[in-house]
Amino acid sequence: MRNIKLTVQYDGTNYHGWQIQENAVTVQEVIENSLKKLTGIKPRVSGCGRTDTGVHAQNYVCSFKSESTIPCDRFPYALNRFLPEDVVCKKAEDMDPEFDAHKSAVGKTYSYLILNSQYSDVFYNNRAWHYRYKLDFDKMKKASEFFCGTHDFIGFAASGFTVKTTVRTIHHINMEKKDDLIKIDICGNGFLYNMVRIITGTLVFVGNGKIDVNDIPDIIESKDRKRAGITAPACGLYLSEVYY
């Protein structure tokens, strides 16, 4: 039995996130159905994590067991014939039996796009947060540095999910601005529910002056969700990389 790792890109606009649920189309379901068409057997695909409705992925990783004899270099072409056009398999790799896309992951990078312009851009509909008011990028960049390191991020998590610990380590945050587009890359060992979107919303509140950049350490320390910024919309969020 092979243990196959897939790297997949998807536009999350038309999906209710990754994980299979009743009465809603999810990316996991679409991939499992396509694998059934390709290999004859519907596998249970293990994903590297949940993504919310409307969240995108550049390099989502999932894995499944299969008796398929299709070699890895042909696998993406073969699978893409069955996938809808907003989900693309970019890579297939044979892994050791113990590899699991979720349990083996040691870190991830998420990216967030903010379109900071007077008018929206049709080519960023559903792909960036259109924020029309002035943002001070330099202050946002300075604020982002305070999030790096190991902290209890419970003040930057949505409720409703149970985890053993709310302590996470952010390895680094990279921020770039090109024309009207701000890109935030956050690399860490793990993320709480909505953590990237709440950090982004907090950086936007620094950018628009609602939060003082020097208050960020105190806000993190307070562990108080109410002191952080809003939850940035799902459409600007991309799962960029998963590390093993």
Add this chain to the structure above:
Amino acid sequence: MRNIKLTVQYDGTNYHGWQIQENAVTVQEVIENSLKKLTGIKPRVSGCGRTDTGVHAQNYVCSFKSESTIPCDRFPYALNRFLPEDVVCKKAEDMDPEFDAHKSAVGKTYSYLILNSQYSDVFYNNRAWHYRYKLDFDKMKKASEFFCGTHDFIGFAASGFTVKTTVRTIHHINMEKKDDLIKIDICGNGFLYNMVRIITGTLVFVGNGKIDVNDIPDIIESKDRKRAGITAPACGLYLSEVYY
């Protein structure tokens, strides 16, 4: 009576081009209907030119007569409330009575996007020509130079449209490659039907070796459509700028 010039961006995926036609949704129709909702009167909007089904625009220009008292700096915000999200008004200007978006235009820049990668990219679906085979960018760039200047471009036009002359001047062609994305900008005083798409298809045939770069002057001179390359798909084409 005001004569108002609008600059508009649109994603052409869901439209049967610019020009109003029966039984199909067009950008012109959507703008005229939105102007009626905003001003109370449905104007006839003059566009800077036709675009085909699926072709996009970054800065399409159109004009119309109106008694509206909405000032130009507020006009885009007001109109965007009525436009669908894939059409955005970016600018409104009061013009002299004789200005007409079509007749007053003295030149245009079109851009074409080619995604030259092994697998498609979901974020370029309907927005670039996904061409998976290897392209020699340097040869394509060299070939592009031969198109500059004044030529009879009848060999690079689709049939079915009557024009007084098929002679056009291309002022310059700029080609850039960033990662897997090739961008071709073509600036000229006017373009025949499908001319940019046929020039792009010809450049791709140079890139894949089907046409020798040094044969381009002879192919232009021959005025023979059959010697040029294929017509590149509509989805990669963008009207970028109109000059007055």
